[in-house]
Amino acid sequence: MAKVLSAAVVGIDALPVEVEVDIASQGLPSFTIVGLPDKAVEEAKERVRSAIRNSGADFPARRITVNLAPADLPKEGPAYDLPIALGILIASGQLVTDIKNALFIGELSLDGRIRPVNGVLPKVLMARKKHIDTIYLPFENGSEAAIIENISVYPLPDLLSLFRHLTKEVPIEPHPITQFKDFEHEDDYEFDMKHVLGQNHAKRALEIAAAGGHNILLKGPPGSGKTLLARTLPSILPHLTFEETLEVTKIYSVSNLLDRQTLITRRPFRSPHHTISLAGLIGGSSNPKPGEISLAHRGVLFLDEFPEFPRHILEGLRQPIEDGIVSISRANGKTTFPAKSMLIAAQNPCPCGYLGDKSHLCSCNPAQINRYQKRISGPLLDRIDIHIDVPVVKVEKLTADDTLIQTESSKTIQLRVQKARDRQTLRYNKTKILCNADLTNKTIKEYCKLSDDCRDILRQAVTKLHLSGRSYHRVIKLGRTIADLEGIEDILVNHIAEALQYRPRVQEL
DSSP, X not given: OEEEEEEEEETTEEEEEEEEEEEESXXXXXXXXESSXXXXXXXXXXXXXXXXXXXXXXXXXXXXXXXXXXXXXXXXXSTTHHHHHHHHHHHTTSOOOOOTTEEEOOXXXXXXXXEOOSOHHHHHHHHHHTTOOEEEEEGGGHHHHTTSSSSEEEEESBHHHHHHHHTTSSOOOOOOOOOGGGGOOOXXXXXXXXXSOSXXXXXXXXXXXXXXXXXXXEEOOTTSSHHHHHHHGGGGSOOOOHHHHHHHXXXXXXXXXXXXXXXXXXXXXXXXXXXXXXXXXXXXXXXXXXOHHHHTTTSEEEESSGGGSOHHHHHTTHHHHHHSEEEEEETTEEXXXXXXXXXXXXXXSSSSSOTTOSSSOOOOOHHXXXXXXXXXXXXXXXXXXXXXXXXOOOHHHHHSOGGGOOOOOHHHXXXXXXXXXXXXXXXXTTSSOOSGGGOOHHHHHHHOOOOHHHHHHHXXXXXXXXXXXXHHHHHHHHHHHHHHHTTOSSOXXXXXXXXXXXXXXXXXX
């Protein structure tokens, strides 16, 4: 009998799986895999048989039983091919080696080559947590795994190379540590703020949103530049920290979306169509996978044509926006995905889009306008920090000579945003808070001290603007971000006053 350690991904985390192989001395030849395997794991029998034979070893013509423990944990995917093949070689006596503190993952091809698999990073993190000091995996996954220190990563091209390494015939060199700084490069974005004509008020709102990680709603007629502004936002976002990079890369690794990248070094920008399903946006299926809101973790989730999304899908955003996590419960357990993303929404003021536009006549009747605006519930609007109107750009600015218009580039704005975010990182270095948007009601009292004048203006705003308790705290967090952009430690009256300008008008609620 042989035991080989592997791992299974549950949500975006990994759990250890022990691959037990027993070769009976009696009974008819057979090959059985137990332990809740899915179809891909069941098909490993044919891949393993061919890979062992084509690697020059003998496949035992006996009764072989493979158990994937724990037996109550569903196993899916082809990553168990390598540990099953290794277990058969050890149990049959063809390989004698000590692998007690090593983890093996990889898919086998019929000729013995080892193919890359998804979900490598969470498995390596689990191995380090369990004090496993060695991991063997596909050659293509080596650089992804080597980002984690204090663990030896051995990239394997094929099964024969592993056999020769374990017998010390031809040792394999461990993969060098992947340095995070090697992936830091000058970002080249398709959209730049200097190409956005006019809309200075909206640019200022986007700068504040980027600095503090706040949600924002852009409202304006067609062609006013809402989508362009939203797609320009990634170019002014602060750089991902190493911890944030690991969080985002884990999600993309599990979702098989790395696309030959070692690390995700840019903040994600996800823009799903309004026909997306609830499971596609929030996450789900029988074996839950991350949805778009989790794929936008530490980045931007852009919902264009906001009212066109079905009501039940928009309401599903309320809990993730508030808590920063998505909890999906199924009969076989509960899975939690991170969802700390910036929500950027864009919408027209009415069905035809021209309500309030001086250059076009609105063709909607009051009932249509009212019905359209009520597609988005008040509680959802209350969770959006910044509400901004985006008017049509005047023709004079559209036709003006580019050399006569001085507009700030994204790089200039991004430097201010990065300084503000660095101040927040320093302020919250002893907590799990990464930006002002993560502040809770308890931590607001600790980190957002208000003067008597600030409290007075907030009291008046609560009365006149009918602010809810949630809106009240979001205004304070917004004021904290504005103060950080100015490099001021204390929140002043003008910071609170500007934050109040970004609340929606009473009649819009």
